[in-house]
Amino acid sequence: MNCAICKKNEATVSLKHSVDGEQKDLNVCVACADKHGLRSQLPLPVLTDFLFGVSAQADVPEADGQKVCTTCHMHLRDLQKSNLLGCPDCYDTFNDDVSLLLESLQPSSQHFGKVPVRQRAAQIEHFEARLKSEAASEHFEQAAAIRDRLRALRHEIQESDVRT
């Protein structure tokens, strides 16, 4: 079978997807798959959106009742349809799926920005734990970035304590 994109090479990569609920197979060659990032770890909707220009409903192996946010009842298939989460707790529920998406979008998976005052203690605790694990795994660059941010955060707390 010829590749669905270049129509020339032998199709050796097979992708399953569904458009408007209908199951379809997409067979492409390795060159086209690489060129269009089809062998990357991107979630399927991103790929099908790119290929078909429609918001396609992905083939979700889990039966209903699995991978559902217990807070807002969003299903994984809802997330894959819209690429929007239902509530803040969805970040825990769909952690694996979101992480894949973040890897393709963001330079890092650690927040280094502003921290709300009431979250500062939790942030410091988190950074301290990360600092230990990054140092243990010899990720020194990441460990240094966390150490610097930790220092700055402690400094911010001291300053606001002085003001109040």
Place this chain on the structure above:
Amino acid sequence: MVRKPGSWLGMKKPTGIVISSRIRLARNIEGVAFPGWAGEQERVQLLTRLKGCFTSLASMPNTLVLEMAELAETDRDVLRERHLISQELAERGPGSALAISSDEQIAIMVNEEDHLRLQAIAPGMQLRDIWDKINAVDSEIEDLFGYAFSPQLGYLTACPSNVGTGLRASVMMHLAGLRLTNEVEPVINGLEKIGLTVRGLWGEGTEAYGNMFQVSNQQTLGHSEAQIIDAFIDLVTEVTEHEKNARARLAESQRVNLIDWVARAYGLLKNARIMSSQEKADLLSALRLGIEMGYVGGVDIADINQIMLMGKTGHLQKSTGRVLGPEERDTLRARLTRNKLQNAKLLE
């Protein structure tokens, strides 16, 4: 507010290649479903909780809260044309609102894609100043409501592409020189390669008319707000330098052609009786360049910014108080432009 003729774009503060700066922060309230997933009742309840807080913020005095469901379509058009609300918010019903400071420099969209989209806007290149402003508003709201936040991912947003700082910095740039030297496309491609988004303010991609481009950062996680803003400013400064160079080269090697382009636009803008919004945007680009390069006098950039705004459909309809057909709009747009340019003179 929507009846007021001016806005920050019409300020008598000169803007150059960077027409305006904007920073927006995406924020959500903990324990509440994001607006796209929440029911109408939840959205209305959240707006009720938030409304009281907006009018008591010290960093955002004289705030007006406008609920989308209560606004006429023309009023929503006016807000959209001033870039105070998005198309998405304009289309939303009960529970969605805009809280806006009296100078229109701080605008908070409620229940758009996120619970809160805090925006600060200013003419020219003022990204660091407006970051300070919006940061202060953000800190005040944060004291009153708990934000959805994770030590790992930062501020949690409906779309993972905004998670982390939730910060999007953007500038509106006038790149007429680069367009004339056919360099606008490589510059845009270069910016996109290093992770910025560039789109025509009107029109699509590099086919933007009026030579107006909106440039913004894409990445929101992994760097601090100051790092994101500093890196963004560096890149915008670089583009500004490219544009200045293009203008200088044009003035030196193609001076007559350049002045001819400006003078033709001047003639049409001062005399035409019918003018579409696209034609007006393109001609104003030439006139804007003419003013900045000293070929046109008697009118300043703030006037051009005002003409740009008042010729838009929503503003035209608001000024006449009725719905206008396309022909009526084109005639009125041409008349308002002629009147505003009465004192304009060609200096070359």
